[in-house]
Amino acid sequence: MSTRADSHDLRHHGDAEMRDAGAGLIDLAVNVRTGTPPAWLRERIAESLTGLAAYPDGRAARAAVAARHGLPVERVLLTAGAAEAFVLLARALPARRPVIVHPQFTEPEAALRDAGREVRRVLLHARDGFRLDPGAVPDDADLVVLGNPTNPTSVLHPAETLAKLARPGRTLVVDEAFMDAVPGEPESLAGRTDVPGLVVLRSLTKTWGLAGLRIGYVLAEPTTVAVLERAQPLWPVSTPALAAAEACVTPEALAEAERAACRMRVERAHLLAGLAEFEEVRTVEAAEGPFVLLRMERAEAVRARLRTLGFAARRGDTFPGLGPQWLRIAVRDRATTNRFLQALDQALTAAGT
Known part of the structure; x- marks a missing residue:
């Protein structure tokens, strides 16, 4: 258990690997599905541009998201990506003893620290396959945040294991930004209303290639949704993003995502x-x-060599609980993977590992 803010760069994200990269660098650092957004989704977004003179009206999109998860609209809050939701949670909820389960997406901790909260960390370990032991979370934690499947470990925790973390007086935040990339979503808590204090975050940016549009949503008890909504600025989600949200939860879109x-x-x-x-x-x-998350000696040298060979990989040392021996690699099509594996062979040889 740790409370100190150490040298991990919590604001470093995969997109930084592609900045000033030049043409031709293959992106294995960002987990957005390639070839997206699809043409039909681009068309839906383009059609919404004729309504830009009016203020955004999120009622239809909110109802569509609620229907997708079988929930009343009062349990849904649309946000400018899941990242906005982390800021809202940090600023609006009166958590005094927050706990972040690491390694995971670092923005929740960064948002809490920016809000003046003292954050405790529960670190999962490679020797245990980065699997969660609910008993490792302190009993007095009034806010617990973890991802499922977890970025960067790619581990999918059983839903019932996560549900064991819930208790009266605690907010349990489960980041399901990548859950729609798991066939059938078997461990999702998104439709659950029987877990006290549960907050599920979803993102539409990964599967649908909408990172530049910023669209996600919160699923929570109506009282929590109301508190978070009051902390939002007016019209936080743009008209094109609302159109995308509505389009991405139709039965046809869900089948395509599956x-x-x-x-x-x-x-x-x-x-x-x-x-x-x-x-x-x-x-x-x-x-x-x-x-996937991989470990090797001299990973930084390997990552640097991969760049010269045309591939950008995500460094792992910015994640609490990991160190400089770790890299995260996005899954791509078979031809791209084969080229990457050849480049990795060269990079390992050059790095002398």
């Missing part, structure tokens, strides 16, 4: 099989998300 998740699972297995051929590389084999 097909994409199934393809990704096959491609991830191919990537893991290829990585297993390298004695120097260890992976988190229980990966269920659209990315």
Whole structure:
């Protein structure tokens, strides 16, 4: 258990790996699905531009998201991406003893620290496969945040394991930004109303390629939604983002996302099989998300060499609980993976590992 703000750069994200990268660098650092947004979604967003003179009206999108999860609209809050939700939670909820389960997406901790909160960390370990032990979370925690599947470990925690963290007087925040990349979403808590204090965050930016549009949502008890909504600025979600939200939760879109998740699972297995051929590389084999976490000596030198060979990988040392031996790699199509594996072979040789 740690409370200190250490040297981890909590504001470093995968997009930083692509800045000033120049043309031709293949992005394995950002977990947005390639080839997105699809043409039909671009058309829906373009059609919404004729209504930009009017203030955004989120009622239809909110109702569509609620219907997608079988929830009343009072349990839904639309946000400018899941990242906005972390800021709202940090600023609006009266948490005095927040706990973040790491390694995970670092923005929740950054938002809490910016709000003046003293954050405690529960660190999961590679020796345990980065799996959660609910007993490791302090009983007095009144806010607990973790991801499922977790970024960057790609571990999918059982829903019932997470539900054990809930208790009266505690807000349990589960970041499901990558859950729609898991076929069938078997461990999702998004539709649950029986878990006290549960807050589920969803993002539409990963599967649908909408990182530049900023759209996500919160699913929570109506009283929590009302508190968060009061902390939002007026009209926080733009008209094009609302159009995208409504479009991405239709039955047709959900079926397309499911097909994409199934393809990704096959491609991830191919990537893991290829990585297993390298004695120097260890992976988190229980990966269920659209990315894998790998460990090797001299990972920074390997990452630098990969850039010269045309590939951007996500450094792992900015995640609490990890160090400079870790890299995160996005799952891509088979041809891209094969080229990456060849480049990795060269990079490992050049790094002398």
